[in-house]
Amino acid sequence: xxxxxxxLHQPTTLAEALNLSNTLGPGSRFxxxxxxxxxxxxxxxAKAAELISLVHIPELRQIRxxxxxxxxxxxxxxxxxxxxxxxxxLSQAAAxxxxxxxxxxxxxxxxxxxxxxxxxxxxSDGLARARPLCLKRGGEECLAxxxxxxxxxxxxxxxxxxxxxxxxxxxxxHLGGSRRLALAxxxxxxxxxxxxxxxxxxxxxxxxxxxxxEIRSGYRxxxxxxxxxxxxxxxxxxxxxxxxxxxxxxxxxxxxxxSSRPQLLNLGGKASPDELAEAVHRAARPVDNVGGQAxxxxxxxxxxxxxxxxELRNEAAD
Amino acid sequence: xxRLIEIKVNGERREAVVEPRTTLQEVLRDQLDLTGVxxxxxxxxxxxxxxxxxxRSVLSCLILALEVGERPVTTIEGLARGDALHPLQESxxxxxxxxxxxxxxxxxxxxxxxxxxxxHPGSGxxxxxxxxxxCRCTGYNKIxxxxxxxxxxxx
Numbered sequence: 012x013x014x015x016x017x018x019l020h021q022p023t024t025l026a027e028a029l030n031l032s033n034t035l036g037p038g039s040r041f042x043x044x045x046x047x048x049x050x051x052x053x054x055x056x057a058k059a060a061e062l063i064s065l066v067h068i069p070e071l072r073q074i075r076x077x078x079x080x081x082x083x084x085x086x087x088x089x090x091x092x093x094x095x096x097x098x099x100x101l102s103q104a105a106a107x108x109x110x111x112x113x114x115x116x117x118x119x120x121x122x123x124x125x126x127x128x129x130x131x132x133x134x135s136d137g138l139a140r141a142r143p144l145c146l147k148r149g150g151e152e153c154l155a156x157x158x159x160x161x162x163x164x165x166x167x168x169x170x171x172x173x174x175x176x177x178x179x180x181x182x183x184x185h186l187g188g189s190r191r192l193a194l195a196x197x198x199x200x201x202x203x204x205x206x207x208x209x210x211x212x213x214x215x216x217x218x219x220x221x222x223x224x225e226i227r228s229g230y231r232x233x234x235x236x237x238x239x240x241x242x243x244x245x246x247x248x249x250x251x252x253x254x255x256x257x258x259x260x261x262x263x264x265x266x267x268x269x270s271s272r273p274q275l276l277n278l279g280g281k282a283s284p285d286e287l288a289e290a291v292h293r294a295a296r297p298v299d300n301v302g303g304q305a306x307x308x309x310x311x312x313x314x315x316x317x318x319x320x321x322e323l324r325n326e327a328a329d
Numbered sequence: 330x331x332r333l334i335e336i337k338v339n340g341e342r343r344e345a346v347v348e349p350r351t352t353l354q355e356v357l358r359d360q361l362d363l364t365g366v367x368x369x370x371x372x373x374x375x376x377x378x379x380x381x382x383x384x385r386s387v388l389s390c391l392i393l394a395l396e397v398g399e400r401p402v403t404t405i406e407g408l409a410r411g412d413a414l415h416p417l418q419e420s421x422x423x424x425x426x427x428x429x430x431x432x433x434x435x436x437x438x439x440x441x442x443x444x445x446x447x448x449h450p451g452s453g454x455x456x457x458x459x460x461x462x463x464c465r466c467t468g469y470n471k472i473x474x475x476x477x478x479x480x481x482x483x484x
Contacts, residue, residue: 012371019349019395042393049352049391050372062349066396086385110461111439112376115385116392238460239374 012053021064025071025215028063029186035061037210042066043082044117046109047125055136056148057126065213071120077219081120085170086111088119098219100228100247100265104173107232110239120214123171123181123197127164127205127271128241129300131155147203155300162202163298164271167241171198171273172265173230174217176247182216183208191218195275202271225252227323231315233268235302242268243303244312246291248319250327253280262287262320269295269312284320288313336397338363339407347394354378354389357404365405365434369463376462379435380404386435386442386461405434408441417441420479421472428466435462440476449480 019042020035022028032039039061042048051057065071071082074091085105088094095102108114108122126133131145131154144150146162153159171194179194197214199207208214228249234240247265251257260280264287267273276290291313297305331346338361345360357363357380369377371390378390381403408415417437420426427433436459443450443458450458455476456469464472 013355014350014352016348017350019393021395045391045393045396046373046388049393053372064393064396067398109373110376111442111458112379112386112388112461113373115382115442116387238457 014049014052015055017052017059018061019064020061021067023067023069025068025184025213028065028068028213029184029211031063032211032213033186035063039063041213043121044084044113046113046117047121051126051133054134055139056133065118071215077221079119079217079219081214081216082118084116084118085114085122089114097222097226098173098177098228100173100176100230100249101170101219103230104169104232104245104247107230108169109241119170119217122168123174123194123217124206124208124214125166125168127162127166127202129155129162129164129202130302131300132162132164155298162271163300164202164205165268165297165301166198166202166205166270166272167245167268167301168273169230169232169242169245169267172242172245172247172267173228174219175265175273175275176228176249176263177265178220178249178263180218181214182218183212184215185209185212189215195273198272200270200272205271223252225327226250227327229319229323231319233303233308233311233315241301243301244268244295244297244308244315246312246315246319248316248323250320250323251280264291264316266291266294266312268301269297269308282320284317287320288317291316332395334394334397336361336394336402337399338402339404340401345394349393349395351394352390353380353382353392353394353397353402356394357389357402363404363406367431367434369431374463375432376435376439377432379438379462381438381442384442384445386439388461403438405437408437415441416483417444417476417479420475420482424471424475424478426467426471426475432462432464432466436464436472440479443476444480444483448483450476452477455480 040059042062071080073080132147145154230247233244245267249263251261253260262278264276357366367377369375
């Protein structure tokens with residue numbers, strides 16, 4: 012399976028990369044670790060004639076305090092001292108992304124910006140063309156939810172759920188400016204165009220919140236095999252201790268694999284496991300499009316949330 | 330447009346002519362005759378094309394050859410020293426961890442990444458380190474045993 016013909020640009024500064032993107036226009040894509048984009052280009056599930064590599068830009072690979080460069084690969088992220096102690100949900104999520112080779116190549120920004128997946132879209136070009144094209148490939152209707160004019164492709168990034176629960180922000184840069192937004196605003200909710208990034212914009216930094224001494228967080232993932240697979244359901248929890256604004260504290264919940272965007276739920280700090288499971292059940296709306304049964308994925312999300320909450324609270328009591 | 334590049338592979342500088350879309354795997358197999366780099370799924374799911382880039386396992390089917398630059402590449406052909414096989418290669422033979430052999434180069438290179446960092450891993454750590462390499466013959470037990478014993482013998 013060969014890649015289609017492409018042009019590759021290899022800028023060494025971010026300014027150069029943004030200039031290139033502006034000049035080359037919407038037919039260009041940024042390329043980081045390549046584990047998502049190159050595989051999709053081979054399958055015909057993404058199109059790009061011009062690739063702008065971000066691999067040779069040192070500033071994107073820097074970690075300064077709580078600010079992580081978008082080009083930091085997942086392996087390097089897992090090597091960060093204190094990551095597991097202070098941001099356990101992120102360390103647990105990054106550690107179960109795909110397999111070791113992908114974690115050695117794939118970047119944190121790339122993991123966040125991965126495209127959505129669906130058995131009808133994210134398959135070989137030959138298989139996709141052996142039946143009517145799905146909406147995301149340019150067809151008339153969604154094949155996972157027949158008759159629908161909306162794309163239901165699932166967002167399956169692990170680290171997004173963890174970073175949502177932890178309250179991370181992201182920095183987006185474009186030629187001549189930048190904006191900083193809550194991670195939730197990076198995602199559009201549309202299966203066929205899951206990111207809210209405009210052409211020419213690139214995610215350059217992930218900004219973690221100041222860790223609090225009592226923060227307890229974790230991530231649980233349901234997948235068919237113990238390795239490699241994307242989450243059929245993923246749940247991150249963050250127990251935020253009481254403060255003046257939220258005297259009861261908060262339970263922040265990040266969900267992935269259950270909708271076209273990663274979802275953030277906020278519950279009161281005293282939410283019971285049953286209340287949490289009920290909230291997850293209401294929020295999760297999977298359809299049968301990424302393997303496993305949708306109802307089972309939803310059930311597993313509720314179960315994982317309940318178990319994780321009990322585990323984190325027991326740990327807090329120890 | 331084709332370009333002439335130099336790749337540092339197995340301790341030597343080698344030249345190749347590549348297009349922007351040429352992957353590292355295609356260069357290693359088709360131009361440099363390093364056919365220990367296997368062609369499997371071509372989409373990052375099987376691990377048969379695993380090589381070491383700066384000492385860490387990566388999927389050569391999902392890396393553009395032009396992106397490698399000065400970073401050293403190691404393939405399975407680069408592990409032996411003359412006629413002396415690498416201890417992992419010896420251990421795979423000794424423990425019958427090879428059947429059809431197609432996954433073996435990738436398995437050994439993933440195992441090397443692990444042993445270089447953690448010389449005496451437990452079987453759980455080995456399983457985790459090899460989860461990106463699929464084998465359709467052995468059932469994995471003999472592979473894990475081969476790495477486990479190799480780690481123990483190095484102590």
